[in-house]
Amino acid sequence: MFDPDVTVITGRLLLRPFRPDDEARVRSIVGSGTAFLPPGAPTHVAGVPAWLSTGVHDLQRSGQGVHLAMTDADGLIVGAISLFKTSWGAGTTEVGYGVHPLHRGRGYATEAVRGLTDWVFAATDLRRIDLTANLDNLASLRVAQKAGFTWEGVLRQASLEADGPHDLVMFGLLRGDDRAPADSLPPVELRGDRLLLRPLTERDVPDLAATAADPVTQAHTGVPRGYTEDHARSFVAAAELMRVRGQGIAWAGVECAGGRFALNVDLRDIDWVNRTAEVGYMTAPWARGRGYAGEAVLAVARWLFGTLVFQRLLLRAAVSNPASQRVAEKAGFTREGVARNALRGEDLVVYSLVPGDLV
Numbered sequence: 001m002f003d004p005d006v007t008v009i010t011g012r013l014l015l016r017p018f019r020p021d022d023e024a025r026v027r028s029i030v031g032s033g034t035a036f037l038p039p040g041a042p043t044h045v046a047g048v049p050a051w052l053s054t055g056v057h058d059l060q061r062s063g064q065g066v067h068l069a070m071t072d073a074d075g076l077i078v079g080a081i082s083l084f085k086t087s088w089g090a091g092t093t094e095v096g097y098g099v100h101p102l103h104r105g106r107g108y109a110t111e112a113v114r115g116l117t118d119w120v121f122a123a124t125d126l127r128r129i130d131l132t133a134n135l136d137n138l139a140s141l142r143v144a145q146k147a148g149f150t151w152e153g154v155l156r157q158a159s160l161e162a163d164g165p166h167d168l169v170m171f172g173l174l175r176g177d178d179r180a181p182a183d184s185l186p187p188v189e190l191r192g193d194r195l196l197l198r199p200l201t202e203r204d205v206p207d208l209a210a211t212a213a214d215p216v217t218q219a220h221t222g223v224p225r226g227y228t229e230d231h232a233r234s235f236v237a238a239a240e241l242m243r244v245r246g247q248g249i250a251w252a253g254v255e256c257a258g259g260r261f262a263l264n265v266d267l268r269d270i271d272w273v274n275r276t277a278e279v280g281y282m283t284a285p286w287a288r289g290r291g292y293a294g295e296a297v298l299a300v301a302r303w304l305f306g307t308l309v310f311q312r313l314l315l316r317a318a319v320s321n322p323a324s325q326r327v328a329e330k331a332g333f334t335r336e337g338v339a340r341n342a343l344r345g346e347d348l349v350v351y352s353l354v355p356g357d358l359v
Helices: 020-032 043-052 055-062 108-123 138-144 200-212 217-222 229-246 290-306 321-330
Strands: 016-017 066-071 079-088 092-099 129-132 150-161 164-174 193-197 251-255 259-273 276-285 312-318 334-343 346-354
Touching: 016 055, 016 108, 020 150, 043 055, 055 150, 055 193, 066 200, 079 108, 092 108, 092 334, 108 129, 108 138, 129 150, 129 276, 138 276, 150 276, 164 312, 193 229, 200 217, 200 229, 200 251, 200 276, 229 251, 229 276, 229 312, 251 290, 259 312, 290 312, 312 321, 312 334, 321 346
Parallel strands: 092 129, 276 312
Antiparallel strands: 016 066, 066 079, 079 092, 129 164, 150 164, 193 251, 251 259, 259 276, 312 346, 334 346
């Protein structure tokens, strides 16, 4: 059974049991309809006193977990965090959390999860802590990764909510795990002489779809055939998930003068150990022949080598696509050879760029 008086102190937070003197704050939270309190919290203010005196402590008394208030330096409840589904025989528990909407984006959830999980391994014999998050909840996925959890898999349609079923990501943390946060690329904006590279958003869907559906793009890349806006919408969502997982990043390249969409450029196949990546791009039909792809690739390369200290950038272009090969060569890439049958049976010319190639 967890200690009924468990208290965890982190750099900015105090995690402690809910108390009767929290009534005014909890009444305010419940009255506003803000949803971040633990499961079983009252939905009407009239139920707050009873919940604070008994209901919120039922989980601890059952031996299956504990609900804690997450308070800041001023003693204000800014969130809640819980341990639940505890199996003392198996040595496992699960952690869940919520942060008041007005206090999100400050790293409180990550700090609280790290603090509580550190306490679990220091104060109990439990050996594993689970954490689950909806696949489309990118903020919660990043909390898990920053807290040192390992992404273990996706349970399809495992969570049923008001808007329907959601895929659920399963994370795990074992006693003795390396708690270093998983690597990921920051959602930065990059500038060239004529282009701004910014993270893809929903507003890019029509331009992205038109670019990918163009016959030249269809002939020389691996994008889905019959490309539609649904494909583009899925790509935008997948790109952000790819970034959160540390697997890559994608940008829309827009003209600095006027903001017109000119191309999509992305990094993929990130190797964090060897600090290597591959770059790819699709240029909008109207923007071809203006040197935009080369400008975008060089902006990405300078950032990748200069800020993130990567050592190699790969670029592959179809043998049948001399325009893309010229982009690589003008950007200073070195031709290394030909990968046979690498893209739907077509040969790809392999190019590389390393930090010393940049002038």
